[in-house]
Amino acid sequence: MKEFDLIAKLTKNLPMNESVVVGAGDDCAVLDLGVPDKLILFKTDAVVEGIHFTKEIAPGKIGRKALARCLSDIAAMAGKPTAALVTIALPKDFDAKFIGKIYDGLNALAEKHGVAIVGGETTTNPVILISIALLGTVPRGKQVLRSSAKVGDAIFVTGELGGSLDSKHLDFEPRLEEARWLAEHFQLHALMDLSDGLAGDLRHIINASKVGAEILKSALPVSRAAKLRARENPSAKPPALAALTDGEDFELLFTVASTDAVKLLDAWKKNFPETKLTCIGKIVAGEGILLRDKTGSHKLNAHGYVHFA
Amino acid sequence: MKEFDLIAKLTKNLPMNESVVVGAGDDCAVLDLGVPDKLILFKTDAVVEGIHFTKEIAPGKIGRKALARCLSDIAAMAGKPTAALVTIALPKDFDAKFIGKIYDGLNALAEKHGVAIVGGETTTNPVILISIALLGTVPRGKQVLRSSAKVGDAIFVTGELGGSLDSKHLDFEPRLEEARWLAEHFQLHALMDLSDGLAGDLRHIINASKVGAEILKSALPVSRAAKLRARENPSAKPPALAALTDGEDFELLFTVASTDAVKLLDAWKKNFPETKLTCIGKIVAGEGILLRDKTGSHKLNAHGYVHFA
Numbered sequence: 001m002k003e004f005d006l007i008a009k010l011t012k013n014l015p016m017n018e019s020v021v022v023g024a025g026d027d028c029a030v031l032d033l034g035v036p037d038k039l040i041l042f043k044t045d046a047v048v049e050g051i052h053f054t055k056e057i058a059p060g061k062i063g064r065k066a067l068a069r070c071l072s073d074i075a076a077m078a079g080k081p082t083a084a085l086v087t088i089a090l091p092k093d094f095d096a097k098f099i100g101k102i103y104d105g106l107n108a109l110a111e112k113h114g115v116a117i118v119g120g121e122t123t124t125n126p127v128i129l130i131s132i133a134l135l136g137t138v139p140r141g142k143q144v145l146r147s148s149a150k151v152g153d154a155i156f157v158t159g160e161l162g163g164s165l166d167s168k169h170l171d172f173e174p175r176l177e178e179a180r181w182l183a184e185h186f187q188l189h190a191l192m193d194l195s196d197g198l199a200g201d202l203r204h205i206i207n208a209s210k211v212g213a214e215i216l217k218s219a220l221p222v223s224r225a226a227k228l229r230a231r232e233n234p235s236a237k238p239p240a241l242a243a244l245t246d247g248e249d250f251e252l253l254f255t256v257a258s259t260d261a262v263k264l265l266d267a268w269k270k271n272f273p274e275t276k277l278t279c280i281g282k283i284v285a286g287e288g289i290l291l292r293d294k295t296g297s298h299k300l301n302a303h304g305y306v307h308f309a
Numbered sequence: 310m311k312e313f314d315l316i317a318k319l320t321k322n323l324p325m326n327e328s329v330v331v332g333a334g335d336d337c338a339v340l341d342l343g344v345p346d347k348l349i350l351f352k353t354d355a356v357v358e359g360i361h362f363t364k365e366i367a368p369g370k371i372g373r374k375a376l377a378r379c380l381s382d383i384a385a386m387a388g389k390p391t392a393a394l395v396t397i398a399l400p401k402d403f404d405a406k407f408i409g410k411i412y413d414g415l416n417a418l419a420e421k422h423g424v425a426i427v428g429g430e431t432t433t434n435p436v437i438l439i440s441i442a443l444l445g446t447v448p449r450g451k452q453v454l455r456s457s458a459k460v461g462d463a464i465f466v467t468g469e470l471g472g473s474l475d476s477k478h479l480d481f482e483p484r485l486e487e488a489r490w491l492a493e494h495f496q497l498h499a500l501m502d503l504s505d506g507l508a509g510d511l512r513h514i515i516n517a518s519k520v521g522a523e524i525l526k527s528a529l530p531v532s533r534a535a536k537l538r539a540r541e542n543p544s545a546k547p548p549a550l551a552a553l554t555d556g557e558d559f560e561l562l563f564t565v566a567s568t569d570a571v572k573l574l575d576a577w578k579k580n581f582p583e584t585k586l587t588c589i590g591k592i593v594a595g596e597g598i599l600l601r602d603k604t605g606s607h608k609l610n611a612h613g614y615v616h617f618a
Contacts, residue, residue, distance in 0.1 A: 006405050006431065010412050014426040015419040019391050022427075029427030031392055033446065035343040044353075044394040044442045046432050082328050083340055085353040087440050096315050103319050110324040117323040118331075118338030122315065123355050126435040131396050133353045133442035137342065 025208070026145050027076035027192050028136070039143055041079045041136035045070040049127040053170075059098050060105030061170045066130040067106045069195070071113060071174035072250045076193035077145075078183030079138035081176065083116040086132060089125030102130065113176060142183050144191035144254070149209035153189050153255035153283040156264070159276055161198055161249050162242030163225030169248040178272060179252055186256055186264050194249040198280075199300050201253055202289060212286035217293040220244065221278040244291075244300070255283055334517070335454050336385035336501050337445070348452055350388040350445035354379040358436040362479075368407050369414030370479045375439040376415045378504070380422060380483035381559045385502035386454075387492030388447035390485065392425040395441060398434030411439065422485060451492050453500035453563070456517035462498050462564035462592040464522060465573070468585055470507055470558050471551030472534025478557040487581060488561055495565055495573050503558040507589075508609050510562055511598060521595035526602040529553065530587040553600075553609075564592055 011024040021039055022030035028041040047066045049055060067084065074081045086106065088099060099122065110117050115134075158175055175193070182188055190205045198220075206213050217240050226242035237245070256264055261279055268277045284290070289300040320333040330348055331339035337350040356375045358364060376393065383390045395415060397408060408431065419426050424443075467484055484502070491497055499514045507529075515522050526549050535551035546554070565573060570588055577586045593599070598609040 006408065009405065010409065010431075011428070013416075015416050015424060017391070017423055017425045020425045020427055023425065024428035029392065029394065031427070031444070033342070033344055033349065033391065033444075034347060036345070038343060040342065040349075040444075042392060042394060042427060042442070042444060044396050044429060044440070046396050046398065046430065046440070048398065048432055048434055051433055082326070082342065083338065083351060085338065085351060085442065087353050087355050089355065089357065089438060096318065099315065099319065107322075107324050114326055115324060116326045116329045116332065118329055118340070118351060119320070119333035120353060121355065122319075123357055124360055125357055125438060129398060129434060129438065131353070131355070131440045133351070133394065135340070135342075135349075135351060135444075 022145060027073045028079065030077070030143050035137070037140055038137040039140055041074055041077050041138055043070055043073045044131060044133045045073065046129060046131040048129045055128070057170065059101035062128070062130065063102035063104065063106035064109050065170055066132050067109050068172060068174050069250070070132040070134040071176060072193040072195070074134060074136040075174050075176045075179040075252065076191060077138055077143050078179045078188070078191060079136040079143070080180065081113055081115045081134055081136040083118045084110060084132055084134045086117060086120035087123070087130065088120070089123045089129040091126060092124055144183055144188045146190050146192050146205045147208035149190035149205050149211055149255045149283045150257070151211055151283055151285050152258050154258045154261040154279050155213060155215070155253070155255050155281045155283060156277055156279055157194070157198065157221065157251050157253050159249070159251040160221045160223035161194070161251065162223045162239065162246040163229050164246060164248040166225040166229065168225065172250045174250065175252045178275065181271060182254065185267060186260055189255045189257070191252065191254040194251045194253050195247060197245040197247045198249070198253065199244045199289060205253065205255070206283070206287065206289065212284045212288050212290070213281060214284050214290040214292055214297065215281035217291055219278060219280045221276055258282065331454060336382045337388065339386070339452050344446070346449055347446040348449055350383055350386050350447055352379055352382045353440060353442045354382065355438060355440040357438045364437070366479065368410035371437070371439065372411035372413065372415035373418050374479055375441050376418050377481060377483050378559065379441040379443040380485060381502040381504070383443060383445040384483050384485045384488040384561065385500060386447055386452050387488045387497070387500060388445040388452070389489065390422055390424045390443055390445040392427045393419065393441055393443045394427060395429035396432070396439065397429070398432045398438040400435060401433055453492055453497045455499050455501050455514045458499035458514050458518035458520055458564045458592045459566070460520055460592055460594050461567055463567045463570040463588050464524070464562070464564050464590045464592060465586060465588055466503070466507065466530060466560050466562050468558070468560040469530045469532035470503070470535070470560065471548065471555040472532045472538055473555055473557040475534040475538065477534065481559045483559065484561045487584065490580060491563065494576060495569055498564045498566065500561065500563040503560045503562050504556060506554040506556045507558070507562065508553045508598060514562070514564070515592070515596065515598065521593045521597050521599070522590060523593050523599040523601055523606065524590040526600055528587060528589045530585055567591065
């Protein structure tokens with residue numbers, strides 16, 4: 001059974017109560033715990049040695065990445081992170097210095113974003129596994145879900161896509177400030193962060209919103225890393241495919257009414273002159289993702305891949 | 310470096326912010342997120358195959374235990390659990406049915422205690438690891454910490470101690486209702502749940518409260534499992550030692566002013582006639598734990614062990 005099918009099965013008929021505004025299936029759970037003007041965001045994310053990092057990575061970067069991924073999920077709800085708990089599972093022979101450095105990297109990023117580290121635990125595991133549990137808040141009514149994209153919306157991504165595993169995945173900056181600014185100044189219809197790759201993640205938005213999407217291949221903001229990789233290695237993914245399918249970009253993917261698109265781009269350039277913002281396509285009726293290039297429109301398959309000419 | 314020393318080192322100088330009421334070091338973190346009459350409790354707990362359970366255990370019991378441990382920490386703050394996120398890390402070849410059964414056991418316990426399961430994730434790991442992140446609430450001012458035990462206090466434990474790993478660790482009932490009742494009707498000075506063993510856990514209370522404790526050996530409520538084990542196996546721990554040092558009891562350990570002790574015992578018997586409540590000793594000036602038996606008072610060593618005659 002594939003991971004998404006399994007998750008779909010497990011998340012059916014979960015126990016609920018009156019505090020739940022949004023349960024499993026979005027970037028964060030959203031809870032109403034009675035704060036007059038705010039809802040609570042709740043998220044966990046784990047990184048595992050051999051999957052999300054290798055042992056050769058500096059421990060400070062491992063700790064940083066563990067928290068940064070989770071912060072990116074708070075950004076994906078246009079929220080503000082508040083407090084985190086840190087679970088570190090390690091082989092028995094790991095030394096305290098190594099763990100200390102994991103914490104150093106993690107704490108520095110927490111400090112930067114005003115996140116309190118309020119505990120956690122260490123336990124034993126054959127490989128290094130770090131799980132972060134994170135709480136945040138979002139002004140009531142300002143949370144942006146995956147399920148509200150509308151036909152005609154313009155689709156935007158921040159930054160550049162593809163090739164993250166070359167280095168960006170270890171030092172990306174979660175788009176917290178950008179997401180809050182966007183939600184404050186524009187009516188975002190759908191918002192999420194890119195972790196599995198644009199094509200796969202956009203599918204979460206269109207499936208949740210019961211719409212389709214058309215992406216313009218030439219508009220994709222391909223990263224320098226993805227271009228370089230393709231140039232240096234003929235068997236690497238073509239750059240546009242890397243931008244569509246590489247994981248761990250941790251950029252924002254969102255949709256707004258097309259009438260807001262130009263105004264948004266102008267305001268963005270003034271506020272975030274260093275960070276690219278690109279309109280990559282539009283939400284259309286129907287289902288699935290169409291990729292438009294010079295030769296026409298091509299349907300992307302379920303895993304985000306398409307056969308490129 | 311021992312685990313406790315490591316934790317002490319890691320939890321120094323953690324990033325803080327104005328939401329933190331209690332950070333690392335108690336059963337849960339306590340946060341003020343602006344709920345008018347409540348504080349937020351936040352806790353994570355992980356169970357790992359080979360440490361907290363074996364593969365031979367029914368998966369439903371593994372899931373149940375993972376959540377029950379975390380619920381016990383909410384009980385240890387006299388709180389009410391609200392919502393949980395579930396991280397399940399598994400070897401690649403595990404089947405969906407097995408994971409489904411882990412969830413079944415976990416969901417049933419969640420349902421029983423009104424806890425919503427609001428998401429989580431599955432990831433890959435050489436052994437089964439389940440990490441639960443749990444949110445709860447406690448009425449403002451009613452949270453009970455480890456650090457407020459006072460000289461002269463009576464020390465109480467619920468239930469019976471020792472031998473939990475024979476079976477109780479898989480089906481114990483977190484003392485949520487009991488803890489809330491206690492905090493509502495009595496001025497508890499210190500409260501925690503027993504996970505590492507009475508002697509070790511009591512040390513957390515007395516160290517945090519800067520006091521000592523005297524335990525009456527004959528008063529220890531030794532479990533039938535611990536007695537049976539000692540009878541059947543001459544090399545097993547003597548029953549009183551098992552009650553003092555066996556882990557995973559998940560009972561409540563608390564202190565109240567001695568003037569409240571009799572009233573509390575009477576009221577308890579009426580409200581929880583099925584559950585033992587025992588006064589096992591008192592808080593004294595100084596430091597460390599004295600164990601009093603017929604031969605006099607003996608100082609327990611740092612790990613909770615004492616040489617029994």
